[in-house]
Amino acid sequence: MDYIVEGILEAIRLLITGDPEIYQITWLTLKVSGIATLISLLIGVPSGLVLAWVQFPGRKIIMSIVNMAMGFPPVVVGLWVFILLARNGPLGFMELLFTPTAIIIAQAIIASPVIMGLTAAAMMSIDKEMRYQVKALGASKLQGIWLLLKEARFSILAAIIAGFGAVISEVGASMMVGGNIKGYTRVLTTATVMETSKGNTALAIGISVILLTITYLITSGLTALQQRGGQNR
Amino acid sequence: MKKILYVFMLLLFAVGLVACSDSDAQGSENVSNETQENDANSKEENRNANASEDDFFILATTTSTQDSGLLDVLVPMFEEETGYQVKTIAVGTGKALDMGKNGEADALLTHAPASEQELVDGGQAINYQLVMHNDFVIVGPKADPLGIKELDSLKDVFTTFASSEEGIFVSRGDDSGTHKMELSLWELAGVEIPTGQTYQETGSGMGDTLKVADQKAGYTMTDRATYLALQSEMDLEIVFEGADELFNIYHVMQVNPELNDKIKAEPAETFVDFMIREDVQEVIREFGKEKYGQPLFFPDAN
Numbered sequence: 001m002d003y004i005v006e007g008i009l010e011a012i013r014l015l016i017t018g019d020p021e022i023y024q025i026t027w028l029t030l031k032v033s034g035i036a037t038l039i040s041l042l043i044g045v046p047s048g049l050v051l052a053w054v055q056f057p058g059r060k061i062i063m064s065i066v067n068m069a070m071g072f073p074p075v076v077v078g079l080w081v082f083i084l085l086a087r088n089g090p091l092g093f094m095e096l097l098f099t100p101t102a103i104i105i106a107q108a109i110i111a112s113p114v115i116m117g118l119t120a121a122a123m124m125s126i127d128k129e130m131r132y133q134v135k136a137l138g139a140s141k142l143q144g145i146w147l148l149l150k151e152a153r154f155s156i157l158a159a160i161i162a163g164f165g166a167v168i169s170e171v172g173a174s175m176m177v178g179g180n181i182k183g184y185t186r187v188l189t190t191a192t193v194m195e196t197s198k199g200n201t202a203l204a205i206g207i208s209v210i211l212l213t214i215t216y217l218i219t220s221g222l223t224a225l226q227q228r229g230g231q232n233r
Numbered sequence: 234m235k236k237i238l239y240v241f242m243l244l245l246f247a248v249g250l251v252a253c254s255d256s257d258a259q260g261s262e263n264v265s266n267e268t269q270e271n272d273a274n275s276k277e278e279n280r281n282a283n284a285s286e287d288d289f290f291i292l293a294t295t296t297s298t299q300d301s302g303l304l305d306v307l308v309p310m311f312e313e314e315t316g317y318q319v320k321t322i323a324v325g326t327g328k329a330l331d332m333g334k335n336g337e338a339d340a341l342l343t344h345a346p347a348s349e350q351e352l353v354d355g356g357q358a359i360n361y362q363l364v365m366h367n368d369f370v371i372v373g374p375k376a377d378p379l380g381i382k383e384l385d386s387l388k389d390v391f392t393t394f395a396s397s398e399e400g401i402f403v404s405r406g407d408d409s410g411t412h413k414m415e416l417s418l419w420e421l422a423g424v425e426i427p428t429g430q431t432y433q434e435t436g437s438g439m440g441d442t443l444k445v446a447d448q449k450a451g452y453t454m455t456d457r458a459t460y461l462a463l464q465s466e467m468d469l470e471i472v473f474e475g476a477d478e479l480f481n482i483y484h485v486m487q488v489n490p491e492l493n494d495k496i497k498a499e500p501a502e503t504f505v506d507f508m509i510r511e512d513v514q515e516v517i518r519e520f521g522k523e524k525y526g527q528p529l530f531f532p533d534a535n
Contacts, residue, residue, distance in 0.1 A: 087335075087495050088493065196441075
């Protein structure tokens with residue numbers, strides 16, 4: 001029992017004293033997962049739009065693949081990214097394995113289908129009538145897309161939250177393609193795994209509390225944004 | 234509403250920019266120009282300020298060198314001294330050797346002499362050097378339901394594990410050096426590995442496997458270093474030790490740079506030389522004495 005209390009005290013100590021290693025790990029975690037989410041946003045929202053609105057052959061199959069990919073196990077993604085980026089792999093010449101970039105690639109692959117699928121679902125739920133109305137009112141194509149995106153903003157923010165949540169909490173892929181290298185690719189989740197197996201349970205609890213705290217702060221920021229939008233309507 | 238969206242997108246974009254510039258630089262290992270945004274980083278990074286693009290290498294090693302904390306002492310020492318940066322990938326010895334064989338790592342620090350010899354014979358590993366040893370011990374619950382403490386020979390210990398209906402033996406089951414050693418001991422005792430509930434494989438590192446054994450009140454085989462590092466957290470104690478067969482020997486080696494053109498021969502060679510140097514061997518000898526009252530590793534290089 002003692003180590004639970006010890007762990008929470010450890011978390012407070014880490015935060016207050018500003019342990020440089022923990023700050024570095026936290027910052028890297030935010031950066032890596034932030035960029036991965038951003039990339040997924042850039043991939044997921046436009047392709048989600050296309051999937052929702054454009055009729056093309058094979059659309060249903062793609063939709064079902066995207067829905068399946070929303071549940072991609074991170075370790076599977078990690079394994080394939082590892083194989084691709086390994087020195088002997090097809091992309092080995094880029095020497096990206098065991099770098100933060102490798103983690104970003106893996107996480108973007110994990111989060112993109114989530115954002116794509118949820119965006120598509122949100123866009124499909126918008127009334128067809130409304131789409132015609134927007135057109136009828138003389139909006140250009142871009143204006144129309146912008147208006148409808150605004151209409152679906154709650155769902156899209158929810159998609160971003162889901163995508164970010166998926167990658168910041170993910171450990172399997174980060175471990176495999178990042179390698180948990182001290183001061184370089186060690187993120188909060190992999191540090192927690194390592195400290196646990198090293199027997200530093202208090203430190204592991206401390207790190208996990210930090211992870212929970214920053215995840216909460218970011219998602220609650222996004223939630224506030226979502227809700228504030230609601231009142232302005 | 235529009236404003237908020239803009240602000241949000243800008244924020245995301247800004248984070249992206251900062252991070253992109255950083256991650257790009259990390260590809261070239263020289264992160265020292267990027268310190269402005271984070272003071273906490275600067276120490277770590279400045280240390281390698283003189284390092285150029287190719288001055289890093291991948292060290293694939295066993296979990297025990299990381300979990301015991303030995304590498305936390307040696308790696309910073311090496312980096313400080315040489316300016317090279319070590320990317321330590323701590324995995325089971327099986328995986329580490331596999332990375333060496335495929336040219337995915339530049340140097341290896343492992344403890345499975347028989348499997349290592351295959352790489353040396355196959356020409357994938359060169360500059361093969363003895364570094365240190367410690368020993369394996371059999372640990373189990375304090376109550377010792379199988380009475381292992383009473384036994385005198387390793388053969389009896391494993392025969393007892395194999396024949397008893399109760400009592401759990403927890404195995405690494407991950408093709409690591411420790412796992413390979415354990416398998417060889419069943420063979421040595423001339424008994425079949427039990428099937429069913431009495432033999433459980435975790436497929437994880439030593440620290441995790443010890444915890445499983447602890448929680449299930451089972452027995453396991455562990456290197457002494459990891460056991461000592463975790464001892465205070467667990468109710469396991471040593472039930473058998475001291476047999477010659479339980480020697481745990483660590484070697485360091487370079488991956489043959491001819492395997493592919495990305496292998497960093499120079500830093501790897503420097504690391505091998507470093508590990509077997511007199512003063513570094515002395516650091517290994519002293520490591521852990523203060524904390525555990527006994528050394529965790531015994532240096533063997535001449």
